[in-house]
Amino acid sequence: xxxxxxxxxxxxxxxxxxxxxxxxxxxxxxxxxxxxxxxxxxxxxxxxxxxxxxxxxxxxxxxxxxxxxxxxxxxxxxxxxxxxxxxxxxxxxxxxxxxxxxxxxxxxxxxxxxxxxxxxxxxxxxxxxxxxxxxxxxxxxxxxxxxxxxxxxxxxxxxxxxxxxxxxxxxxxxxxxxxxxxxxxxxxxxxxxxxxxxxxxxxxxxxxxxxxxxxxxxxxxxxxxxxxxxxxxxxxxxxxxxxxxxx
Numbered sequence: 001x002x003x004x005x006x007x008x009x010x011x012x013x014x015x016x017x018x019x020x021x022x023x024x025x026x027x028x029x030x031x032x033x034x035x036x037x038x039x040x041x042x043x044x045x046x047x048x049x050x051x052x053x054x055x056x057x058x059x060x061x062x063x064x065x066x067x068x069x070x071x072x073x074x075x076x077x078x079x080x081x082x083x084x085x086x087x088x089x090x091x092x093x094x095x096x097x098x099x100x101x102x103x104x105x106x107x108x109x110x111x112x113x114x115x116x117x118x119x120x121x122x123x124x125x126x127x128x129x130x131x132x133x134x135x136x137x138x139x140x141x142x143x144x145x146x147x148x149x150x151x152x153x154x155x156x157x158x159x160x161x162x163x164x165x166x167x168x169x170x171x172x173x174x175x176x177x178x179x180x181x182x183x184x185x186x187x188x189x190x191x192x193x194x195x196x197x198x199x200x201x202x203x204x205x206x207x208x209x210x211x212x213x214x215x216x217x218x219x220x221x222x223x224x225x226x227x228x229x230x231x232x233x234x235x236x237x238x239x240x241x242x243x244x245x246x247x
Contacts, residue, residue, distance in 0.1 A: 006058060018052075021083045024045050029129045052083045087122060088115055088118045120183070127156075127179045131176070135149075135167055140168055141168055141169075143166075148165050157182060159180060
């Protein structure tokens with residue numbers, strides 16, 4: 001069995017596993033449940049994590065050039081560490097909508113933008129859950145509800161920083177730093193995509209102007225040739241039968 005065949009069999013299973021991971025983790029944190037509910041949620045989280053670890057290791061050992069495979073599949077390593085990131089791949093549905101792939105540049109720009117926004121949304125959600133999980137019962141905590149955590153994550157990701165909610169634990173602050181860098185990366189993606197779109201539109205407009213000017217020149221040249229042919233035809237008709245010049 002090669003890696004491609006393995007991925008065909010395991011793809012749907014891992015997608016369901018990533019959804020189960022997100023639901024179980026969200027339920028455990030948001031509800032602040034205890035008892036059997038926490039046990040079930042933890043079992044789901046551990047099992048899905050094991051599935052992703054096994055998938056990564058199998059694909060690694062199936063690769064012929066393992067070091068090259070490792071270097072070119074860092075995204076898969078990130079998904080293994082945080083399985084919910086696999087949901088980012090669902091964004092490919094939006095990259096295949098009609099009118100989104102007119103040119104190669106437009107297709108690439110669309111993929112980058114869609115995947116970037118999807119990754120940022122998942123990062124904000126996971127960061128808010130993680131911060132709420134570690135901050136809720138900490139002394140002097142200000143982030144004590146899911147609403148507070150979502151607000152803080154959005155503010156941090158956009159680098160606005162109102163300061164009304166701040167993490168007081170080490171883990172919460174580490175999550176905040178990661179979220180800041182994620183927000184800066186998203187802003188860079190949006191800016192670069194917009195700049196690329198503006199540049200392409202400008203180049204297209206210039207090409208259209210050149211094409212219009214070229215077509216006008218061709219039409220003018222065609223009219224001149226037609227007029228020249230008409231003049232030569234008239235001159236031929238005016239010549240005497242003997243071919244002598246007109247007096």
